[in-house]
Amino acid sequence: MGAVTTMQRDHAAAKAAPTAAPARLRVEEVSLHYQTPNGSTFTALDKVSFEVPDEQFAVLVGPSGCGKSSLLYLTAGLAEPTSGKIHVGGQQVEGPGVDRGMVFQSYTLFPWLTVRQNVEFGLKRRGMPARQRADIVNFYVNEVGLARFADNYPKQLSGGMMQRVAIARALANDPQILLMDEPFGALDSQTRLQMQQLLLKVWGNSKKTVLFVTHDIDEAILLGDRVYVMGARPGRIKKILDVPIERPRSLDMVMDRTFIDMKREIFGLLHEGEEEVH
């Protein structure tokens, strides 16, 4: 069913307006199965389809084991789906590439490179001239507020600072979409709030399309234009919710009626059917 409608829509779009920009990210009927050690097949993702329009901040929220991180790794091209396709900017994903930047949950800065050299890493691989590199690096290091630490090594930075560098490093490559896998999951709650504000600011300036994975409902609503609520066993999208809260957003909004209603709805979706399990 889903495949047919998607294809029909594609067809219609192609005929009606051939120049219209396609969705920045299109996930089509993506399934991911793997063999467990005892020989059975585990369905991490079951025919997941959704689209993320250009310049949108999309958040995947769901319980552990719902395949939200897998979806991100598939989009990054770091893993292959069992079936289905993923398109970014109209191009089918067939492996990792600079058009999809990623920020990981674990700290992935190269410890032998300074902050500046880390941000420069992707540009250097591409063979960009030094002068041009320096401009881009300076811009993004400033953007995440780490100009003072540009020549420090990662071991001299706090966890929050390391993730800020990781964001700058991913953005410096000017990707079509920024993939974020619970990037603030390992941070303390104070730092986490600061990082969310910083990310909103940086995102507002860069206007990148973002696909952000979290299990934190507050974070999902605070950051997202749209929240994709996922369910586990098998991993699937249960519901897509638009966040009707104006930007710029501040922390006070967690007390607002709309916020609380939305939080209740997502909470309900994440925990429904739990009685059966117990």
Add this chain to the structure above:
Amino acid sequence: MATRKSLLNRCLTPKVDLPSRLLLSASTLCWLLVIGLWAGLSYGGVVPTMFLPTPGAVLETALRLTRDGSLAQHVWASVEVVMIGFVVSSLVAVPLGLLMGSFRIVQAFLEPLVNFIRYLPVTSFVPLFILWIGIGLEQRVTVIIFGVFFQQLVMIADVSKGVSKDLINASYTLGSNRRDVLFHVLGPASLPGVLDTLRVTMGWAWTYLVVAELVAANSGLGYISLKAMRGFQVDVIFLAIAIIGLLGLMTDQLFRIIRLKVASWAQ
């Protein structure tokens, strides 16, 4: 908090830092105790000098052999064997070990054989080496290589295996190809571990020296101590052992300094 506790209390608490002067005194004390015990046993006549030479006698021997130039010659012969063996072994083991830790197929191919060979006693191969290689420098170097190479290989493979997958994934999303991953991620990420491995195995190379000079050598520290055994010159044996230990200590410090200089970024 900890500083409020008495020094004795802190000495007896696990994993608590202590003033560096105290630590240095402890290290010095250990040496003084060993040398003192040695002096006491030998000068006091508790152990006959035939079995345990006096510190003075060892020093005298050292001076005598230094004056006639033979000590320098023996030291150089041993340093040559250990260095050539260690460098040749490392030059092959480092790249091969990194490949073994990074590519499952290389690991599957080499690991069973390497793990078999690495438990074989080097000593039992000495007759074979003499048969195959002869009795020259090459044979002595081969003993060192055989003693060190397979251990290095396994340890360096482990270093490269320990590089986080996310670090590699991050570099892929930043536009790296497989070659970049090898040279710009796995290589530098393994550097501190490789240097640590070299430091440890350098020590092992020194311990194989006597085995290397067991047969058919005509100079070297292992050679003079073996020859001294026949003449009951315990003082020469002590001297040779002390010098091997000192040379080992020096190379160890050298590697420690290199590690601090080259990989100061590591945690």
